[in-house]
Amino acid sequence: MNTIRAVFSKTAAAFLIAGTILGGGAEIAHADSTLTIATVNNGDMIVMRELSSEFEKAHPGVHLNWVTLEENILRQRVTTDIATGAGQFDVMTIGNYEVPIWAKQKWLVELKPDANYDLDDLIPTVRSGLTVDGKLYAMPFYAESVMTYYRKDLFQKAGLTMPEAPTYDQIRQYADKLTDKSNQIYGVCLRGKPGWGENMAFVTSLANTYGGQWFGMGWKPMLDTPAWKGAINWYVSALNADGPPGATSNGFNENLALFSTGHCAMWIDSTVAGGLLFDPKQSQVADKVGFTASPKGPYGKGPTWLWTWNLAVPASSKHIQDAEAFVTWATSKDYVNLVAQKKGWVAAPAGTRKSTYENAEYQKAAPFAKFVENAINEAGPDAPTAEPRPYTGAQFVIIPQFQAIGTQVGQTIAAALSGQMTVDQALAASQASTTRTMRQTGYLH
The missing domain is CATH 3.40.190.10 (Periplasmic binding protein-like II)
Structure with a gap:
């Protein structure tokens, strides 16, 4: 046992010295990781996949592997994966049906975005459907009535x-x-x-x-x-x-x-x-x-119909920190602005953020904007x-x-x-x- 401790101590010391040499205590870069993302073949998700190279540029070392499926097949695949704890996916596109059920089973990671994410900007009816016992278990990509x-x-x-x-x-x-x-x-x-x-x-x-x-x-x-x-x-x-x-x-x-x-x-x-x-x-x-x-x-x-497609991190993921970073990026205000810049405001993901509906350019490009905002705010699933x-x-x-x-x-x-x-x-x-x-x-x- 003492020999093992000695070897461990020498190894730890070597890492500390290396860290100092690399830049005054800087962290050693972690190994590359590949996130496998399961999503549905809807138009907004296709756009997310197209623009995801921007995420990879901002997060060198994190690579994205996409599994894009027809709606019924997606549901079968992610349900089987999470129920068995197989860990095939790091990010799952799931609905407000699954979130409360899976969260109670402890199958999903609680998400705690920083202040820049602006949780209070999320439309209240949307946010409440993803919250269990005051904790957030998914982030909304788009919402619909x-x-x-x-x-x-x-x-x-x-x-x-x-x-x-x-x-x-x-x-x-x-x-x-x-x-x-x-x-x-x-x-x-x-x-x-x-x-x-x-x-x-x-x-x-x-x-x-x-x-x-x-x-x-x-x-x-x-x-x-x-x-x-x-x-x-x-x-x-x-x-x-x-x-x-x-x-x-x-x-x-x-x-x-x-x-x-x-x-x-x-x-x-x-x-x-x-x-x-x-x-x-x-x-x-x-x-x-x-x-x-x-x-x-x-x-x-x-x-009244209220559905949200959301991004969640299964507890079985082996790359939880990187998966959280992706989920935060793809549902942020910055992502909405990126879609507007690349595809036009009419293509911006709808139904999730108050700031989108307050944007004059979005209102001009999307004549249905106020109608949809009201429909989602007034949706009465209960x-x-x-x-x-x-x-x-x-x-x-x-x-x-x-x-x-x-x-x-x-x-x-x-x-x-x-x-x-x-x-x-x-x-x-x-x-x-x-x-x-x-x-x-x-x-x-």
Whole structure:
């Protein structure tokens, strides 16, 4: 043991001498590290990847390895990795669904940015969704609510006027009049791709405003109720009559491509699409886009869509300090300004910082800015449903089981959309499978 101590002491002394020679006690440069970043293939993340060389320049010795995936696959990969502690990723792009659940499991690193980051600049509703017991476990890259996009030129040609607060019945009437399949123009585009964060994000918010909800008190599933039947019948009939072909293959990115190339008269989806649709570099209809509120159903407002894509550091990362540095950089005011400088203000990440919305250049470039800021500030994911409920969340349910339940139900709803089963059959199957899962996991007795 004494020999080992002697050797250790000599080694330590050698390092101290080397440090002095290198510059009066300067730290020895740490070994190069490679951060593996898992992210989604959305437009804003593609821009982040493009601009990340600026981070590497400012942090010599830190290299970035990108794993960019389609939304459903990303969710599967990062969930498996973090649940097993595999440590494949150093930075994960996750939603405000995962953050509180994973933080309670101690799977995420608590983040403590310095004063320059300006935490108080984050929009309060966004920050609160990433905070557990007063601690921050992810940083928001962009945030979104939901809105209706429409083609002003097509509405004018058809003699239609979009109201400030449309109903779903009105949307269907407009869609019938605007559909021109011979010219590949479809009255309404909506998410149809199965997934708890794809078709079910839209479908859940639709069901809420029809007076539906996932669970009643006691965790009893409520998927075969008249409210759900009304919502899903509207959805299936509207897309079959006025939607594009192959709607069950269309998620956010596919509908964005359809609308931006002139094939959709209306699209109800994330507010983040505004920055893409109004950008003439990315949209062929940038000068023809109008926007208004998300439609209401018979119940009214209900819980309103609020989603954030965030960057988090898993506790299993072997490069936590460097990963924190990257997460801080990519969600900072400086990064927002970098995007504005390189891509124009219309492309700046939306929904996270008050300072972005206070910027006159952003307001000028993004005519939707004030609308989106208000939608995010007023989003009510905890608002009441038609009947009392035991959960929170608007377009998702914040329980660990929802990822599997939402995916299963999403596949069944897609089967109804493609005509493989009726709406009643799809909802009966969804009710049965959800009831079974809730019993197996002890929520329902």
